[in-house]
Every structure is written in structure tokens, then in C-alpha cells.
Amino acid sequence: MATVERGSAIYEGSRIPSPTPTVLVPDPALEDVLTVNFGPNHPSMHGVLRLVVDLHGEQVVGLNAVIGYLHTGFEKTMEQKTYWKCITYPERIDYVSFQYNELVFVLAVEKLLGLQIPRKATWTRMLFSELARIHSHLVYLGTSALEIGAISIFWYCFRERDLLLDLFEMVAGTRMHTRYFQVGGIAEDIPLGFYEQARAFCRRMPEAVDEYEDLLNRNAIWQQRTRGIGALSAADALALGQTGPNLRASGVDWDIRKREPYLAYDQVDFDVPVYGGGDVYDRYKVRVDEMRESTRIVAQCIDRLEEMHGEPWIADDRKVVLPPREELHTSMESLIHHFKIVTEGFPVPEGEVYVGVESARGESGCYLVSDGGPKPWRVKFRAPSFAALEATAACSRDAYVADLIAIVGSLDAVMGDVDR
Amino acid sequence: MSYEGVPGLVETREAFGETTLVVDPARVADACLHLRDELGFNVLVDITATDYLGWGDAGVSGYYATSGGRDINDPMTQGYARLPDARPKRFSLNYHLLRLADDHARVRVQLWLDDGEAVESVVPVWATADWHEREAWDMMGIPFAGHPNLRRLLMDDDWEGHPLRKDYPVGGEPVRFSEAE
16 A cells, blocks of 8 residues: 655655647557547446547557537526526536535635635535535445446445435435535524434444445456556646546645645545545545545534534624514514515626635636626636546556446546536 | 746736736646746645626616616616726636645636636645536636536536526526416
């Protein structure tokens, strides 16, 4: 196991990335090249990714990723909506770890507004960010193992995923796309009984991760399908803009939660798993370790949140935040504020900001431009999957066609996030 | 941190705790190479193009109010509290850079471009710029000189127009109704 010494210098300097391809072009001298279309509708393509692959025998000699099949113009749509209505859109972009884009959009709006967030909202957001990370990694592990033939692991992962969806349902009423984060805080207080159920999940999860590792770690087929496959060096990973687990599997100790703490990540205790091989197996190991670490963070968040019982969960700024529902029956002012925010939205000061958070897939960012009106002038999401998929060609040098499935699965790109 | 040696630097701005370097578009490749090799910005996080057509006017992004403020004769509308500052040209192109090191830092390189004004590709500086530049071309129609493969990325190859431009209509795909047949 090639772990990187903690505290060692992270990658220094830079280089001319000439051998870092985003497209593989077959050698024209090569004969008997067969061009195959992988996807867009193929069970292993994580949605609708199309890979145009040139094969020489079973060897991949050319690769060109064709994306855009899931392009829905979220960014354009959001320009037509008030900020208040926009919040539902970002979570549909990355539909596997839905809380992150929502979080990053809300943080960007709050940065422009200069809004102070109550600490209970901060900790609740952190709790749900980490649950979303576990959720996303479970889907990654289940589906990517399924694609290379390990079927049972899929049922194990989705068993725990269901527990998570139950937790999401408790707070938001919906199992996916919760729209729980709100400009100013969170939409509703945490319901009774949530902490007990979340604690039960935290007790269950480490055992469950042990079970996944029992199924895979010493499984000869899994080892042969993942070890040394799709290797990406640290230099290539940086040149290709990789972030998150893909970068940490290549030996770069970079996690925004540790390096540029947002929310309250500087107040919780957790480790950042880093592996040095850069292959499919190390990407799997990073994510499995992260599930354990996220469970630790969730437990700490629950401890802190229980102490904050009864505290406000959303900022008390009536020009931005919807008034409490019960006040609408008795207070004319609240009714007016409610009406204004819902119909017109709230104006956000002119400016441009970029906010990046460590999502389950890497750096999820939001660049937001406001002209001072109630609708965003421009929203752009920096999608970690977009960069991850760009690395497919670099990972597939000297790969066999069967490895391609393992590689695409291990990069963990969500096509909604890629195409937006 | 001093950015004074960056080639083509026009202006350095600090806002919301973020640093923006406005750079002469003709020298962007030099500036990026300098930022990468001299100042250690080894990761290109994102490239975003923004269209400022109609910035500060009424009715472009769904506003119905006058640019001077609220139109009191039209209910349910909202004007600007103040007119936003004028922008030098129609498009801005923003490179978000990250120095991934122990003394980490972030910076935004900003260029201002007219419609159709080509800008030099930074693919030789950061390989990841490939798709980001293709997306900027596809969505906003910004041509990148020297890009190895400047084709549409998200839209079909034969698509007309650049959907994220402000003059591209919402619901812009022409729909033919059966009555018109």
C-alpha cells in the first residue's frame, strides 16, 4: 500500500503537459483498427456518455469522449429565475450527490449578500454534506463494481443507501433532491427522532464498510480488474485539473475541507486518505476510507447539533429569508415580506464571486455574477465530473477494452454534472 | 503576493476576498505561463465566459423595469437599486487558477473581449483547458486560436448559435405547430 507521508510537500512546480492527452489518436501506421461506439446508451456508461474507441485487437489505441447528451441548459435556465427559485436547479445537476451543488450555490449567494449564517445551519449543512458524500460513494462503489462483474456488492451498498435516503426524507420530505439548504440557513428545523436514527446509521456504517472491504479487498478477480489499471500520475492529474478522490488516489494530499476550510470543517476531527498508485484500486480505497471518515464527521456534527437544540436554523434577515409560516396569519409585515420574496425575489448586490467546496467528486465550484437584480446574471458550475471525464483518455493509454469499463467507473463522473 | 510581473496585466482587483487580475487578451498565454511557472498556479480549475450584452438595460434577463429603477406603472416588477457599473466589452473570460501547494492561493484571470475576438488557447499550459475552452466556444462563441480541436462540446456539431449568449432566445429551438403545416 503506497500511502503518502502526511506533512510531506504536496506536488510542487509544474511542467509542460505535452504527453497528457484528452484525446487518444491511433497511430496511422497501425493496421486492423476497429472503431467501436461505446454508448451513449450502454449500461456501463453512467448515464449517457459516448466513447468512440479505436481498438487494435483488444487494445485501446484511440479514444474520444463525446459528451453533451444530458445537456439541459441549467445555467441558462437559472438566469431566468429569481435566486429563491434557482436553488432547486443545482441539485439536479449532480443528481448523485445532490446537496453539494445546492450548497455551493447558496454559499455563493450568501457571499455576495454578506449574510451571517447561524451556527446551527452551518453544522446541519456539514452533516448533510457528509451524508451526501457517503451516499455518492455508495452509488459509485455499487455501480462501478457491478459493471466489472461483482454483483452482490451492489445490493450491500444500496442497502445502506436506503438508510441515508430515509434520513433525507425525514428532514425534507423527499428522498432525493431535498432542496434543504436555503439562502440564510436551512429550510426547516431538524425533526424529532432524526438524531437517534442518524446515530444508528453512524453505528451501522463502519460495520457496513468492513463488509464491503471483506467482499472486495481480497477478491482475486477484483484485484486483477483494478490493480495497476488506469494509472494516472500526480503530474498528469494536476495538468488535467483533477480534484477530490481521483487526485488523492494519485498521491496528492489536497482536500479543500482541510486546506481552505469552509462551513466548520476546521472544528471537526477527520483524516484525509491519500494513496499513491493512481490506479482504479487506489481510487476505490480512497473512497472507502472517506466513507469511514465522513461517518466520523457525521457523528461529531450530531453531537454539536444536539447541544444547539432550540437555536435558530436560518438567518433573521426578513429581506432575504422567508418569514416563519405561523407569522403569516398574524403579521401583515410578514405577509408582505413573504409575498415580495416569493414573487419578486430579493436583490443581490452587484459583483462576481467564486466559491469552491470539496464535493464527493472533487472541487465543486460556483461562479456567480450579479447585476444587483433579483436574478443571477450568470451562473457557472465548475463540475468535478467534467474534469474527471477529461482524464479518461490519459488513463486509458495501454488499456484493454475491458479495462475501459473499470476506468470510467473509477473516475466516478456523473453525466448530469458533466453536461449540465 | 505580488502580481506585478504578470505579462499584460491591466488591473488588479480585490473584492469579496478574491483577487482578480485583468489581463490584456493578446497576452493571456504569456500571463498564464508566467502564473504557472513563476508563481506556481499549477491547476486550472475552471474557465467561464460571461456575456454582458444588455448589462444594466431593461428586459434582457427577464427584467421588466426601467433601467432607472422601479416602473411604478407595472405591478410585480423590480428595478435596480442602482445601475451596475459599466463593463468595458461584451464578453468576459475568467480563468480560475489554484496554486496547489502548502502556500495555496487562488486567483481569477479576467479578459475582456468583443464578439468574435479570438483569444490564444492555454491548452499548452494546462491540458485540462481543452474541454473548458471547447465549452466556452460552444456556449458563448469565443474562438480560441491555436486550440487543437475546437469543436462543439455539449451541443450537436451542426447546432447553430451559442446558447448561453444573452441574445439567444430562451426556448430558442424553433417549434413548428401542426396548424402551420
